[in-house]
Amino acid sequence: MTNVQMKESVRVFRFIIVGTSNALIVALAVWILMDLFHVNYILSNLVGYIAALVNNFFWSKYWVFASKGNIRFKEIVLFLVAFGCAYLTQFIFLVLMVECFHQDEYLSQFLGLFLYGLVNFLMNKFLTFPDKP
Numbered sequence: 368m369t370n371v372q373m374k375e376s377v378r379v380f381r382f383i384i385v386g387t388s389n390a391l392i393v394a395l396a397v398w399i400l401m402d403l404f405h406v407n408y409i410l411s412n413l414v415g416y417i418a419a420l421v422n423n424f425f426w427s428k429y430w431v432f433a434s435k436g437n438i439r440f441k442e443i444v445l446f447l448v449a450f451g452c453a454y455l456t457q458f459i460f461l462v463l464m465v466e467c468f469h470q471d472e473y474l475s476q477f478l479g480l481f482l483y484g485l486v487n488f489l490m491n492k493f494l495t496f497p498d499k500p
Contacts, residue, residue: 381431382431382488388426390419392422395415396411397473400414408461408472412458420450424443431491432495442495442496445494446491448490453484456483458479460475
């Protein structure tokens with residue numbers, strides 16, 4: 368395994384750890400809102416993802432992608448763009464699963480996490496925190 372492959376493997380592993388913590392934040396928020404407060408699944412989904420957003424930014428910047436230096440406005444904007452694209456992708460998936468395919472709201476939320484993670488990782492790797500040559 369080359370040094371580049373090893374670096375990428377570590378990055379993916381770290382992303383999985385951060386993604387798992389984000390998934391737990393989303394799942395807990397969704398469960399609390401839907402089960403305890405009977406909030407609609409769509410609003411619960413939005414609140415859960417926003418709750419995980421700040422956690423995701425700091426861990427992604429400093430640990431997953433090891434971006435050096437202070438937080439820059441450009442990184443925040445690009446991170447929000449990546450979040451928006453990833454969130455929109457999973458949101459469309461969620462609504463299609465629940466409304467069109469009549470799948471369970473909790474299962475659809477869970478499956479959407481994986482789609483969100485994939486889009487989020489790729490956008491942040493290539494857009495927000497690209498490797499510098």
